[in-house]
Amino acid sequence: MSTTLSNDSLAQDFVAFAVQSQVLRFGEFKTKAGRLSPYFFNAGLFDDGAKLGRLAEFYARRLIASGLQFDMLFGPAYKGITLAAAVSIELARLGHNKPFAYNRKEAKDHGEGGTLVGAPVQGRVLIIDDVISAGTSVRESIELIKAAGATPCGVTIALDRQEKATANGQDAAESAVQQVEQHYGLPVVAIATLRDLLQYLGAQSDPALSAFHPAVEAYRQRYGV
Known part of the structure; x- marks a missing residue:
């Protein structure tokens, strides 16, 4: 169900932007699953107005091109909060004004109270995050959205690592993204x-970058789906 295709100029522009912003780095990094990865993607480093605005543009363009129908955005705490706000601004600029909401990690017992902040969670709700590593954030978001009486309709992320998920230290047959698609019936954009x-x-043509291709390809051969 993934809507990202190869030979995709938007994807190529995004990867170049992530590398230039040093959000996407190459070397040797230990993942949450304990694997040694030759690359690391840290969306928290889209940390100024210009970079965040450009990131929001990529999300908005991808969502519009996907044709996915949704009524609002939901950003899981914490990274999803900034993403939901930024992307809603860009969508509005492009003529697709959508409300957004997000959750708190801890419930508030004064003021408006509760764990949800922003627009009322209703209709078809699109979850926005940076990546899907274990699917925990998505699962929790789905529970919050359903508890509010709304319908989760999809997930959008910046980068799909396309590698096998892990469970109890064992590699699964599917990636975390595929598990979300299959277990919840939700498209992931x-x-x-x-x-x-x-x-x-x-x-x-830059040898400093092309030198990492064999290591990333070997990683894909070992852990890819």
Whole structure:
């Protein structure tokens, strides 16, 4: 159900932007699953107005191109809060004004109270996050959205790592993204994927970047789906 295709200029532009912003780095990094990855994507480093605005533009363009129908955005705490706000601004600029909401980690017992903040959670709700690692954030978001009487209709992320999920230290047959798609029946719209990253590295004339292609390809061969 993933709507990101290879040979995708939007994805290639996004990967280049992430590398230039040093959000996407190469070397040796230990993942949550304990794997040694040759690349690391940290969306928390989209940390100024210009970079966040450009990131929001990529999300908005991908969502509009996907044709996915949704009534509002929901950003899981914490990274999803900034993403939901920024992308709603960009969508409105492009003529698609959508409300957004997000959750608190701890319930508030004064003022408006509760764990949900922002617009009323209703209709078809699109969850926005940076990546899907274990699916925990998505699962919790789905529970909050359903408890509010609304309908989760999809998930949008910046990067799909396209690698096997882990459970109890064992590799699963599917990726975390595929598990979300299969277990919840929700489409996942990614700006770019590991396949797009490999395409970007393979097309590089800069030897400092192209040198990482073999390591990323080997990682994909070992852990990819």
